[in-house]
């Protein structure tokens with residue numbers, strides 16, 4: 001895992017294209033395919049945009065390097081940067097993280113500074129990786145603001161909307177980013193409560209428990225966005241399937257063939 005520095009003006013392109021540019025390649029250790037590269041906003045921009053506590057919201061999954069000897073790729077990808085780079089890091093995908101800053105994680109080492117592609121030591125990487133898993137583990141319950149979980153959900157959608165379907169060698173099952181991130185983030189956001197009946201397993205059983213369900217399965221999208229995923233208790237998830245209830249988006253309710261309608265009572269992630 002590495003920490004990159006990126007300017008606000010360039011991050012959009014990095015997220016959309018999963019490309020990054022550097023002048024020097026690290027040697028010890030060199031980049032590894034599959035390695036996570038954290039896109040960290042430079043400090044000036046983080047201050048300007050009120051993101052000192054959330055300088056990292058995205059990571060790239062490194063795939064390979066191409067040289068850019070005449071700067072043509074640099075200029076095409078970052079036309080307003082006013083400079084070109086020697087190497088382009090071609091990544092297989094962009095993934096969202098829970099918004100965080102390395103300085104706030106209590107890591108063993110300091111990763112501050114201007115340098116790029118700074119290697120994150122394995123013990124610190126283990127801590128950072130908890131920011132890629134929305135549901136906290138028992139050993140390390142994460143303190144993440146409610147609004148930041150929703151932000152990560154919106155970032156997930158942004159990646160899915162903007163990312164072109166890439167013809168790469170990366171197969172779907174090898175991708176880092178899958179539905180677990182979105183499902184887990186939504187479950188965390190609603191504290192594992194059913195969006196219809198608000199049932200919560202935790203008080204009685206001591207463990208959070210919920211399902212997620214695609215609201216409109218016939219929507220022809222290659223990947224599910226948060227706007228089409230709901231957190232439900234296993235009862236509701238099952239009966240909707242068994243009864244053949246259909247989701248009506250405008251009313252935010254499920255309608256059953258016998259005439260029953262059940263409205264969602266928790267809807268924050270579905271409304272702008």
Ligand SMILES: [Zn+2]
Pocket residue numbers: 194195196197198199232233235236
């Ligand atoms: Zn329910």
